[in-house]
Amino acid sequence: MSFPWAKHYEPKQPLMRWLDEKLPVPRLVYNAVGAGYPVPRNLNYFWNFGVLAGAALGIQIITGIVLAMHYAANAGVAFGSVEGIMRDVNAGWFLRYAHANGASMFLLVVYIHIARGLYYGSYKAPREMVWLLGVVIFLLMMATAFMGYVLPWGQMSFWGAQVITGFFSAIPLVGETIRVWLLGGYAPDNAALNRFFSLHYLLPFVIAGVIILHIWALHIPGSNNPTGVDVKGEQDTVPFHPYYTAKDAVGLGVFMLLFALLLFFSPNLLGHPDNYIEANPLSTPAHIVPEWYFLPFYAILKSFTADFILPAKLWGVLAMFGSILLLFFLPWLDSSPVRSANYRPKYRGFLIVLLFDVILLGYVGGAEANARNVILGQIASGYYFAHFLIILPWVSRSERPRPLPGSITEAVLAKHGGTSPAQTALASN
């Protein structure tokens, strides 16, 4: 695989040898997430989140397939069929709450995974393709989550679908036609619900496919690490198994613990009460808000309130999609050769501001649209775009990074209180 010292798969059992000749699936697993994949020895717990996202997708697919056996995608009975799942299906309440809160957990770990990538420069050469595929996965997840939220056919489902498909009507001239075509009608109804269900079932498998490409692309250069320094030799790495399988198990346990607390004790904490009211096209809820994971983008959409050449609504929609699409250009917007923000004092400062900025956007997205909140949202949206499109390109040119450690091993040993070459040599076993 990626490094010449990677261990090779050598099946000892005759059956495994036979299988390896005919269909080397065990070899593939061994090289992907087994002892055959050398990984930097200094990864911190932020490197757990890729595996956690994979686990979350698995939970979503399994609970989702069983839910689909009981759910009826028909506008007349969808809401009632969900209540049937909650009341009359064996452990149906568990499946549904696991699936609804599982979506939140999935998005949560993916947001931390993305933040990890931003902080440690995992999007930079030679891992650009890993990042690009990651953004594709994120977009697919957003589409899947949105369509899944429509399926229970509650008030927020219906009005969320109304608002989100309404974005397309902002496109000049053909917008309204496109919106009607996408919905299969003038407003969300049975046609929309059916196609959303179909796509909601399909997209997770597309995501799984892109995840395979994501991991494949990752395994060519190998994993990044908190120093951002390239692997120099065998002493810098440990085999994925058992070292990182053991560490990922700890992270998975904490993830499951948080998930269980949410699922069993506050399953409706992150939901909106209005979604327990059946969809009613004649009654608009007082506040239409998306799920928490879309709030920052919703805030960006709502911040564009002035017409300037283009109508305000079109600016809002362009900005909202642009705020995600600009991530595709990130590897080229940031020209600094240093990856880890630990060695980039200015970038680190701006990135921490961005983190709080996105949290502020999330607050504004869910808050009442009074003048104070709209202004806060406009400032926060401004920083979001300025950070990626203006600050980052210029800072990456002008800032002077702190001196990098000579190697991963040197950084590890320095942390443990010694940097002499003799110790570096000792640590290589």
Add this chain to the structure above:
Amino acid sequence: MVRAISTLVGLAFVGVLALALFFTAKDAIQNPAPEAAEHEFHLHPRDAALSSAGYFGTFDRRQVQRGFQVYKEVCAACHSLKYVAFRDLKEIGYTEAEVKAIANQWVIEQPSINPDTGEATTRKNVASDHFPSPFANEVAARAANNNALPPDLSLMTKARHDGANYVFSLVGKGAYRPQPAELVEKFPGAKTPEGLHYNPYFANLNIAMPPPLTSDGQVTYTDGTAATHDQMAKDVAAFLTWTAEPKLESRHAAGFASVIFIAIFCFLAWGAYQNVWRDVKH
């Protein structure tokens, strides 16, 4: 080149936002948003202190049964409970025979078809039936209620913020009250319209539902509990908590077991991690 293009695009977005901010601020100064009566006079619900609240909450079956009695004698005249079946009452402590009797004696009958003529008719309820709606359809419901639609109560405590406390407060003692004089003074346009009732726990302060509970002893509890106004409100909130989340007890029990199981897993995983990494500095 990349830097120049991205800076231009960035400046375009920031510029439009700055323009939007300027107009928002200007508008906020020139036309300050009018204060709304519901902002100032809306009250947060009182705490019903139900036994189902909290991480280890369980239903007080006697209370839920009393709440069912309130629903049956007061609420059921206008409000449906369509996601709940008579058979579900076994979960709150009624026996099979009691459930059959409750279904059989239910005043509103189940819509049905005459097996001989095919004409629409009604029949007595059986245990497997869901609670029948008091009105044949929405038009009938509105016609009988001053054009307001009494909502289905099955999910009410999950369909409102802080639902159980909300239901308790909304129909509890003192919720229906004369509109405060200072409200009418400050917001002359917000006078409670004819046919509506002032209730500070309701989102927009004016509710179409007439006061459902009006006096102590309105319901005569079979278990001898004194039916004070607040007691009846609390009991019906407990009942509607059960109708909205009937599996609450199994959920809490499963959660308790899961958390212990996962905590042990975490402990073992941590031990394995320490063991695997013991010779590698990282």
